[in-house]
Amino acid sequence: MSELSNHKLSRRKLLGSAAGTAAALPVLHELVPHQQVHDSLARAAGEGGHHGHGAGAGTADAAHRGAAHSGATGSVDPAVNGFDPHEILRDFDRGRVKREGGRTVREFEIVAEDREIEVAPGVKFAAWAYNGRIPGPTLRATEGERVRVKFVNASSHPHTMHFHGIHPARQDGVPQVPRGNVEPGGFFTYEFEAEPFGLHLYHCHSTPLADHIAKGLYGAFVIDPKRRRRPKADELVMVMNGFDTNFDRANEVYAVNTVAFAYHDKPVRVKRDELVRIYLVNILEFDLLNSFHVHANFFDWYPTGTKLEARDFTDTVILGQGERGILELRFPYTGKYMFHAHVSEFADLGWMGFFEVVD
Amino acid sequence: MEAGQATAGRLSRRMPAWLVGLLPLLLLGAAIGLFVGLGEPGLERNGVPVEQVSVERTVLRPGEIELVVRNDGPDPVAIRQVLVNDAFVAFEQGAGEIERLRGDTITIEYPWIEGEAYAVALMTATGGTIDHAIDVAAETPEADVGFYGLMALVGLYVGLIPVAIGMLWLPWVRAIDPRWVQFLLALTLGLLAFLGVDALLEGTEIAGTGAEALGGASLVFLGAGVAYFGLAGVDGWLRGRESRTAGGGIGTGQSRRETHAAGTGSGAGLDAHAAASAGPWRLALLVALGIGLHNLGEGLAIGSAYAVGSLALGAALIVGFALHNTTEGLAIVAPIADDAGTLPRRSLARFAGLGLLAGAPAILGTWIGASAYNPSLAALLFGFGAGAIAQVIVQIAPSVRDSAGRLLHPLVAAGVVSGLLLMYATGLLISL
Numbered sequence: 001m002s003e004l005s006n007h008k009l010s011r012r013k014l015l016g017s018a019a020g021t022a023a024a025l026p027v028l029h030e031l032v033p034h035q036q037v038h039d040s041l042a043r044a045a046g047e048g049g050h051h052g053h054g055a056g057a058g059t060a061d062a063a064h065r066g067a068a069h070s071g072a073t074g075s076v077d078p079a080v081n082g083f084d085p086h087e088i089l090r091d092f093d094r095g096r097v098k099r100e101g102g103r104t105v106r107e108f109e110i111v112a113e114d115r116e117i118e119v120a121p122g123v124k125f126a127a128w129a130y131n132g133r134i135p136g137p138t139l140r141a142t143e144g145e146r147v148r149v150k151f152v153n154a155s156s157h158p159h160t161m162h163f164h165g166i167h168p169a170r171q172d173g174v175p176q177v178p179r180g181n182v183e184p185g186g187f188f189t190y191e192f193e194a195e196p197f198g199l200h201l202y203h204c205h206s207t208p209l210a211d212h213i214a215k216g217l218y219g220a221f222v223i224d225p226k227r228r229r230r231p232k233a234d235e236l237v238m239v240m241n242g243f244d245t246n247f248d249r250a251n252e253v254y255a256v257n258t259v260a261f262a263y264h265d266k267p268v269r270v271k272r273d274e275l276v277r278i279y280l281v282n283i284l285e286f287d288l289l290n291s292f293h294v295h296a297n298f299f300d301w302y303p304t305g306t307k308l309e310a311r312d313f314t315d316t317v318i319l320g321q322g323e324r325g326i327l328e329l330r331f332p333y334t335g336k337y338m339f340h341a342h343v344s345e346f347a348d349l350g351w352m353g354f355f356e357v358v359d
Numbered sequence: 360m361e362a363g364q365a366t367a368g369r370l371s372r373r374m375p376a377w378l379v380g381l382l383p384l385l386l387l388g389a390a391i392g393l394f395v396g397l398g399e400p401g402l403e404r405n406g407v408p409v410e411q412v413s414v415e416r417t418v419l420r421p422g423e424i425e426l427v428v429r430n431d432g433p434d435p436v437a438i439r440q441v442l443v444n445d446a447f448v449a450f451e452q453g454a455g456e457i458e459r460l461r462g463d464t465i466t467i468e469y470p471w472i473e474g475e476a477y478a479v480a481l482m483t484a485t486g487g488t489i490d491h492a493i494d495v496a497a498e499t500p501e502a503d504v505g506f507y508g509l510m511a512l513v514g515l516y517v518g519l520i521p522v523a524i525g526m527l528w529l530p531w532v533r534a535i536d537p538r539w540v541q542f543l544l545a546l547t548l549g550l551l552a553f554l555g556v557d558a559l560l561e562g563t564e565i566a567g568t569g570a571e572a573l574g575g576a577s578l579v580f581l582g583a584g585v586a587y588f589g590l591a592g593v594d595g596w597l598r599g600r601e602s603r604t605a606g607g608g609i610g611t612g613q614s615r616r617e618t619h620a621a622g623t624g625s626g627a628g629l630d631a632h633a634a635a636s637a638g639p640w641r642l643a644l645l646v647a648l649g650i651g652l653h654n655l656g657e658g659l660a661i662g663s664a665y666a667v668g669s670l671a672l673g674a675a676l677i678v679g680f681a682l683h684n685t686t687e688g689l690a691i692v693a694p695i696a697d698d699a700g701t702l703p704r705r706s707l708a709r710f711a712g713l714g715l716l717a718g719a720p721a722i723l724g725t726w727i728g729a730s731a732y733n734p735s736l737a738a739l740l741f742g743f744g745a746g747a748i749a750q751v752i753v754q755i756a757p758s759v760r761d762s763a764g765r766l767l768h769p770l771v772a773a774g775v776v777s778g779l780l781l782m783y784a785t786g787l788l789i790s791l
Contacts, residue, residue: 071447071449072440072447073439073440073441073447073448073449073450074439119486120439120440120447120482121439121440122437122439122440122484123439123440123482123483123484123485123486124484124485124486125486243486245482245485245486245487245488246482246486246487246488248488252442252480252482252486252488253486260447261447345445345446348445348446348447349442349445349446349447350447
C-alpha cells in the first residue's frame, strides 16, 4: 500500500487503477460519499447476525456450513491428514514403562518425516511432522522418572529433538552441541530425568530454527507431579500454532492443534460441572504473541504448571512463543461457549472454537 | 539439385497446389499426435506448479464481492479458500480447478462497507495466495437501461460534445491567414503526438494488470500495429475512390492540391509532396478516425473506473475532459481549413459525420468499460488508438512542409510544441 502516499497520479493512472490495480487513491477516497454503513450491511445485520462469527455453525452439519457463515469454506477430512484434532485433544503418550534398577523408565519412539498436511479445507502445507501428526505426540511422564526417547529421522532434512526441562548438554538436541543434528536416516536416543514437573514442550532445534518450528516439528511434554493434580479432570491438550502457507514469513492460517476452525466446525464436548484441565502450549512462529480467551467463564491459571497454586483467576492469558500453562475451569451451564485467540486477527484466520457443554 | 527440382516439379504437377502447401502442416499434426500419443516422452514436470491468476473484474453488490479471475500461468490452479482483510470468508466458485487461460467467477459473501479498502487473498490448494486490492469499495452499478443511459450521457459529455464544439472553429480557421493554418496543422500534430504517447503509456500500464499469458503489454503494440497498417490500407482505398469519383484520375486530385499549395503561399516545390499527401477531407476523416479510436479507449477507462466506483463524476472532471477534448475538434477541422467551397451541400453532413466518428466511440467505450471490462481488451484498444494516431501523423506531416520541402521549419516546430503544451495544460485539469 505504498501507493497510498502517491498523490501525483495522472488521469490515466487514475482511470487505470480503477480497473482493479494496486494503487489506492486517497483523493478518490475523499470524493466517494462516505455512507456510514452500506444498506446491505444493515440488512444483513437485521437477518439475525449471519455475519457474526460462528453464529450459525452447527455441530453435525459442520462440514456443510452454508455460504451465510464466516470461517473457512468446506472441511478437512481427518482421514486425509491421518490424524484428527479432536483425538489429539485427549491423546497422551505415556510410553512403554520399564523398571530398571528400581526406577521407572518410560521409553518413547519418535519418527520425524516429511508430510503434506491439510491445514485449512483444501489447503495443503508441505510439513515436517513428528510421528506423522502436528503437534507431535503429547509425551507424558511423572517427575523423577527416566525418560528415553528414540528419535529416528525419516525426513530428508537433518532434525533434532530439543526438550524443555532440566538435562545434560548432550541431551539438549541443538546442532551446535554433540550429539547435534540427526541426519536423514539416522537416529539418536535422548535420555534424561523428568524434571521439573509442569507443562513443557519439545521441538526441533536445527537451523534455520524458525523454519524447523514453523514446518511443524513440535509437541507438548507433560511432567506430572509425584502427587497427582487433584481432582481428576477431563484433560485436554491444546497446542496453539500457525502456518505460513505462502512463504512470506507470516502465518496465513492459525489454529489450535493445526487444523483451522476444527473446533469451530465441530465443538469440543465437555460435561457440565466437571473439572476441565487444559494443557495450553504456544509454539506460534513469526508472531510475537498469542492468546487464549474463553467466553462466559473464568479459569485458574498455572503458568508453566510448575506450581500447584493458581497464579491467576482470569478469562484471558497472553503467551509468547514457547510459553505454556495449565488452565482449570468448570462450566456451570450447558450450551455452546466460544474460545479463541483474543488477537482477533488470529481468530478470523482459524484460531476459533467452541466448547459444547452437555449434561 | 536438378533432379530434386525435377521431382518437385513432377510432384506439383501431379497434386493440386493447395495440397502441396498443406503437406507440411499435416506432417506437423502427425508429429504432435505421435508425441502426445506416446505420453510426451522425455518431458517430466519439474518442480512445483506455477500458480498465476489475474483478477480481471471486480463487482461489488450489497453483502457480496464478485471477482472474475483468469488463470494466467502454465498450470491449473485450484482456489480453496478466500481471505478478506486477513479473515477467512465464505465463498462460491464455478469451477473446482481453473485450467490454463480459463476464467472463473469467485463470489464472496462479505459485509463490505462503502468507501473502505479491502485486501482480498485467494488461497490455492498449495497454500499460495493471490492478492487483489479493492481500493475503494462502492457498489457496482447494475447494468440496466438507466445505467447505459447514464454512461451514454457521460460519453456524450466527454467525447461527442467537446469534439463537436471544437469543430466549430472551422469558420475561424478558414478566415485566418493560410500561414496560420499551417501552424494549426502543426499544432494538430503536437496534439496527436501527445495523445498517441499517452495511449501507449496508458495501454501498457493497464496491460500490466491483465493476464500476462494473453500477451500483456505486447497487446498494446499488436493493437497499434493493426491500427497503423489497417488505417494505411483504408487510406489507400480512400485515395483510389477519390481519384475515381473525381473522374480525372490522379491528375485532378493533384491540381486541387496545387491550389491548396498555392493558397498556403508555398512555391511549386510543394507539388511533389502535395501529390503524396492526402486530400483535405480524407485527412480530416483519418484524423477523426484516429481520435475516435483514442476516445474509445478513453471512454473505456472512464466506464470501468465509474463501474468500480473509483471515479467520481464531479463537475471538475467533466469540465476538464470537455476542455481537453475540444482541442481534438480543432485537430479535425484544421486539415479542411482552406477547402472552402467544395461540395457545399454535402459538407455539413460530412462535417457531422466526422464529429460522430471522433466523439461517439467515447460512448461505446463507456458501455464496454462499465459492463464488460477486461484489461487485456483495454490494452488492445489503447494500442488501436496509438497506432491510428501514428498513421494520422504520418498522413498529416507532408502538408506542413515548406517551400524547400523541410518538415520541421520554425513555424511547424512552434506549432508542434504549442500542441504538446496545450494538451499538457488541459490534461492538468483532469489529473486529480
